[in-house]
Amino acid sequence: MRNPIDDIFFRKDVATGRPYHVAILARPSRAKSPVTALRILAEASRFHPGIRMIWIGPLGRWEPIMRSLISLLRLRGLKLAGNLAPAQVCDILDVTRVLLSASNREGQPLSVLEALSRQCSAMLSDIPAHRPFAQDAGVQLFTASDVARAGRSLTQLIESHLRQPRPQLACHRMDAHGSKLLVLYEILVRQRRSRLSLG
Numbered sequence: 001m002r003n004p005i006d007d008i009f010f011r012k013d014v015a016t017g018r019p020y021h022v023a024i025l026a027r028p029s030r031a032k033s034p035v036t037a038l039r040i041l042a043e044a045s046r047f048h049p050g051i052r053m054i055w056i057g058p059l060g061r062w063e064p065i066m067r068s069l070i071s072l073l074r075l076r077g078l079k080l081a082g083n084l085a086p087a088q089v090c091d092i093l094d095v096t097r098v099l100l101s102a103s104n105r106e107g108q109p110l111s112v113l114e115a116l117s118r119q120c121s122a123m124l125s126d127i128p129a130h131r132p133f134a135q136d137a138g139v140q141l142f143t144a145s146d147v148a149r150a151g152r153s154l155t156q157l158i159e160s161h162l163r164q165p166r167p168q169l170a171c172h173r174m175d176a177h178g179s180k181l182l183v184l185y186e187i188l189v190r191q192r193r194s195r196l197s198l199g
Contacts, residue, residue: 003108006086009117016092021158022053023096023120025089025111026064026103033125034071036144037102040123042073043151043168046159053078054096056089093118097161100154101125102144113172119163125152138164 012097022041028034045051055078059066070078081092093099097124099115115122121138124130133139140157142150 003113003171003172005110005112005113005172007174008086008090009093009114010170010173011045011090015094017095019052019092020054020092020096021048021051022054022098022123022154023092023115024053024100024102025057025114026055026101027057028066031103031105032119032179033102033104036061036125036147037100038066038069038073038075038078039147040100040102040150041075041078043148044075044154044158045075047152047155050160051077054092054146055079055082056081056084056092058083089114090118090163093120096120097158098123098154101130103127103130104144106130113150113169115173116164116166117163117169121157121161121164123150131163136160136164136166 013174024037026032026034026037031196041053048172051189059080059082063153066080093115096115097120099112099120101109101112101122101124103109105127109129112122112124112133116133116136116139122133123140123142124133125144126141130141134141139159140153143151144150
């Protein structure tokens with residue numbers, strides 16, 4: 001069963017507000033490659049001065065490291081938003097052009113599904129979990145070993161961004177996921193009753 005997305009990410013209303021060029025939705029950890037993500041943002045800032053960025057997610061023990069790196073890399077346009085409710089994340093994605101994910105491993109990346117469902121473009125590390133998204137318009141993969149190239153590509157994606165409706169993502173909705181689970185449980189219950197009646 002695919003991971004479900006909160007139904008708020010499929011709402012019809014679209015938030016307005018001051019726009020962001022790039023959003024990152026991640027709790028910093030080795031798997032999320034926060035240092036790589038910050039270096040890519042720094043490169044993009046060189047090509048696109050005034051870039052507005054937001055990092056959403058609790059920083060935990062990474063906070064002093066993140067703040068030091070942000071200062072060192074002179075990422076003045078990066079806001080650390082902390083942990084937000086799904087509706088708040090949805091509001092931010094509505095005014096964001098590109099999601100950046102530098103993860104070096106993922107199961108099924110919910111943050112990517114959430115951003116794509118709100119019609120963002122996406123710049124994703126080239127890992128198995130991200131490759132299926134590369135078939136989508138407005139999605140690019142990058143190699144983490146070439147940060148300078150990734151920064152240039154991110155800048156180009158920001159500039160070429162067009163909001164892309166993606167109705168195929170509806171299969172990830174929480175209510176759709178719940179319905180699928182109910183069907184599976186009903187099948188299992190019938191199979192069990194059948195076995196018991198035969199035994």
